[in-house]
Amino acid sequence: MNTYLQLSEVSIDFPTPKGPFRALDKINLDIVKGEFVSLIGHSGCGKSTVLNIVAGLHQATYGGVLLEGREVNSPGAERAVVFQNHSLLPWLTAYENVELAVKQVFKRTKSKAEMRAWIEHNLELVHMTHAMDKRPDEISGGMKQRVGIARALAMEPKVLLMDEPFGALDALTRAHLQDSLMEIHRDLGNTVIMITHDVDEAVLLSDRIVMMTNGPAATVGEILAIDLPRPRQRVELSDDAHYNHLRHEVLAFLYERQRKVEDFSAAKKARDRATDAPSGRSACAV
């Protein structure tokens, strides 16, 4: 297996008044070309931080990220990001939003006509050609996310980074977009890292699921290989014993082995309350 994208000992400290806070601790992950990897974990465990480090939006304090053997330390178009809340520019149409990215990446290599064809091709991939002259406030949430994906795909990135891309969508729209994404991944063979909260989504789409432990100092807990044959059909799989076993594995990790997140925060709250109480009482006495 030759590694395409390598996260090696990635750790990050955030400064706080009480000294540095270790959010991520020694994350190691090797991803091969064309692989679809999901990151799953409870809220606040640092999934987005991992993605932002790969995107170059955050800098790892220790360790680093290598893409094709070169270190990543700033944002770049070869690592396109699909943001959770679409992040389209509201003053541009769907076409213009994709155009902004395409012009940036291909301004030296493609002619105007080629760019136009390429933009339309990418909007076609996400089935959005009918609304390409509409602005984000004129289309639905699912459509916005499709345009966001088209924008990222149009950059022909080496790695596609998706930060809970379907988190804000209703279940039906989400299923549609998951199918579209599987189609695109089958046709283009992108390398993808996707953050998700959704166990079904992770099992359905991924080649591997990276399950993260709870913070602080979150790290990779377990990695589950999803060896289901492709193309995958959600309806058939829902009755498949192996699929359900894999699903069970992820659920067991999240809710049995790593469930202490609620307990931890509850305990922390209780501790805070305990330390607050005496001062509260003295304030009353004064």
Place this chain on the structure above:
Amino acid sequence: MNTLSLSQLRRNPARLIPGPARLQSLAMALMLPAAGLLIFLFIWHSAANMIDTSLGKFPGPAQVWEQSVNLAAEHSAERQRAHDFHERQALRNAERLAADPAAMVEIRPYTGKPTFFDQIGTSLVTVLSGFILASIIAIPLGILIGLNQTIYIAINPLIQLFKPVSPLAWLPLVTMVVSAVYVTNDPLFSKSFLNSMFTVLLCCLWPTVINTAVGVANVSKDLLNVSHVLQLNALTHVFKIVLPSALPLMFTGLRLSLGIAWMVLIAAEMLAQNPGLGKFVWDEFQNGSSNSLGRIMVAVLVIGFIGFLLDRTMLLLQRRVSWDKNAILR
């Protein structure tokens, strides 16, 4: 009704209301302001009758109307005199040239006193020059300090220091600097114009600077991330991401600036005796005839109305350039 699109409805909810009710809402929209105006006129009329000044009774609505008619008449009379003057001059020159083709003919400008309407024109030109010049400085400055925290920290104390300075404090300094620096035999602009304009400029810079900076600094983090991932260069970043985001606040600043510019100008013209509506008011006050207060009141109303029109113009401009046509602007 069925053919209405959603966006049309959002823009004009009145379209939803069926015929008679729509008429009623239109009537309300006209009647209520009219009622307010009538009540105001009544109170003004009654109160004016009770105030005796050394220049006679305080002018009521009727006297003010009478004076506005007078001012219009004086204006057309003055224009007629100017016209006659130019005609006489042309005739005289033609006669002289007929007698002696080599004669040196002079064309002298008419030097009558500026009428109320001339003063309005002067004030408008001055305020717009000062405001546009101020905007040309303030918008880039606002963008710069909005983008760059370091520059913001360096400049912010200065902005806070100069922002509350009254125009009247600037005026003597501006006057002295203009007369010292602007030395020319063939002036393109009169010094009084420059004095008024620079005073206006110094006072109306700040709201635009501050609001633009706030708008620029508050561009959504997500859009900034998009810009980073796309590696947009500084110019594309400003024009594609920052400016459209900051536009609403920038216009808030521009409208505040124009409002201040107009108020400052009238005060500056009064104090410095520079041509314009302010000078008109001051001259009438010094004149002290029984008509003076009525004429000043006309000026007050006109100043208010022009201020209102200037603000509406900015609002229209904002609607023109704003990307969000559904935004509620008022």
